[in-house]
Amino acid sequence: MKVLHVITGLGIGGAEQQLRLLARQMPVDTHVITLTEPGPVAAGLRADGIPVTHLGMKGNRDVSVLPRLVRHIRRGRYDVVHTHLYRACLYGRLAARIAGVRALVATEHSLGSDQIEGRPLSGGTRALYLAGERLGRCTVAVSPSVARRLEDWGVREPRIRVVPNGIEAGRFAYSAEARRAARERLGVEQDAFVVGGVGRLAAGKRFDSLIRAVAAVDGARLVLVGEGAERARLLRTAQQCGADARVILTGACEDPPSPHAPAGSSLPALLSAMDVFVSNSPDEAFGLAVVEALAAGLPVLYAACPAIADLPAGAVPAARRISGAHDELSRLLRGLSTAPPGRRAPADAVLRYDIAHSAQQLMSVYEDVLTQPVTPSR
Template sequence: MKTKLLLIIPTLDRSGAEKQCVLLASHLPKAEFDVHVAVLTRTGPLAAELEKAGIPYTVIGKSWKIDPVAYFKLKRLIRRLQPDIVHTWLFAANAYGRRAALACRVPRIVADERCVDPWKSEIHLRIDRYLARKTHGILTNSRGVVDFYTKHGIPADQFTVIPNAVLLPEMPVSGRSAKKSDDVRIDPRFEEKPEIADDPYIPVVVRDFVPPEKPFLIGIVARLWPQKRIGEMLWVFESLKFTGMNFHALILGDGPERDLLLRLRDMRTLSDCVHFLGHRSDVARFLVHFDLLLCPSGYEGQSNAILEAMACGIPVIASDIPGNDELVVPLETPDWKESHGDASDDSPDAPRQPTGVLVPECGDDFRRRRSLFVKEILKLYEQDDLRRSLGEAARRRVRDEFTLENMIDRHVAFYRQPAGNHD
């Protein structure tokens, strides 16, 4: 008999947690799981992927922070579906979904915390602690998230860590940062990768502003809001421009800071080399052309942008924060290969090969943090071989540790566990 699973998530926007939820819903074994998705607030572009996979979903339509109508709609849906497991994602769905599942006496209730959340007030954390006592398990994607919630009073033994998965079908591998190898599936259209200015799969609006002399391409894939520190990177790009570096920065994503960031870019006279491309559904087409990816966030859970770049063989320069430090193996010394040369890549005793650079947070000294980003970008700009070796190691790391199959298998094993008793 199939296990009835109800996944509850706030939206179907194209964001990190939503991507992982849809991946999970679409790829759980259909012979074992009957999956339904409840969307608490609104639908979004990921709805098309659920429809393609044949996964039914229901939009509840929550309109206010405290919305009793949405709560009763959710309870009615749960009573109609009679799920064996309710699995909720992110704060709003964790709060509404777990409370409704408790009221409907669902046999097993699972929550999912996807990010270090310093924005949460004491009221939010009290709700989290109360509902954690009623929950049969909490999933997360990184140890950093576990540490955050443990500090706020939720026992560590309630958490199970299942890393994110990256699924990029027919993903091209960067021509600059990786070499073609037998274990990588390459889109045949990229076997002889054109420069971005000639690539027919990149929108004309992008090809028009990238000059033909092959500039160094820096990518950022992020929502435009304070957590992501895009404003700091504009300072970094201004400093790079003063050095005479031939680069273009492509920023993919949208958000509430877009207008402010555009004004700051223009004030710093960066419009000739820094380009805001807005929300993109074809991020993979851009990743292959990047020479490196920046992820300067102030806090994360586990960044999909980093994983997707690593899967393409793109080295990453990221802030040294919980979550990022579980993805990026940092370059400790420039002579890493020399100091570890005796260890085979396939040896169980071999150290993990560096895949990128982690930039220290430097406390409140944001000027020093910016300067370190400039320094590390220039280092990779000047060292093609180093950049290539980091990219190759990044691609192998994703292939070995962050596959869709691994993520699905670990969720299936978790769902099969007995529920246990909770008050």
């Protein structure tokens, strides 16, 4: 089977790194096209032996990319075209149909309750989304919560398949050696109480509230892993709180890391360096960072996480849901700082999100779209 993935960009992000993890697992001939930004994940894919083509798209309305994409699909003679992220889904589905490919799959990675890929939802966004959806055979939702949102938008239930995001669970196991190396690299004392967070530095993640909460806990340190437009504002917030010396922004972290990454710089190592993990975002499509933190044995405070919400009640005792309010968060962190709970083995429910299982489910989707009749979009 020959599969082409079309994605908007290959900078470091959840959807981009999820694509790389799946490509490493899938027993198919995989090729990738990125419309924009052939960043670190493109380099990682190439290091894995997966061809990546960059089309150099200049913006949302750069329609010159469409005929180039059509030509590439025709030359490749792909069995399945699989699109990821809003822009790539629109252009990729249309190009594949023009090129004569009917086995079209799209993954919806980032549909929240009131935003998509961090941008507010609108009637126009929804109309374009549904117009593109009609061109495909199947939309993959990364959680049952996202599947329900797709149905609410107007996507018919038979055209939706749930394939949860996955992680290479074994790589995230806690390591005392990695903890020492990561703390040395970050300049953090080995006995310090360290709060952690992972994600795009965007307003919707509410990292500013987390900074204020950590600033209210004597001696606590905060390690934020990620990059984004809010970086300068978050640093100003830390300075205003008098905690700039206790807040560390590591920048983006490629995962899996390159073979030459320094010791203590990988995401599993950075999670090993933390004592508690906080996800303060009120709107998530899955909550991949929470699952990674739980796989590392960390106690987790989270405001929203469909990956946990879709499990039976009490399945993940290490995770506690919070409102995200500053006073509540600082109080909880203050209590944890006086008696850190230490590491625990990940719950079996967390280990179900192994990437190998997700890859098997996605293979079933591919086989179905190649053999089953089309399900009408209306």
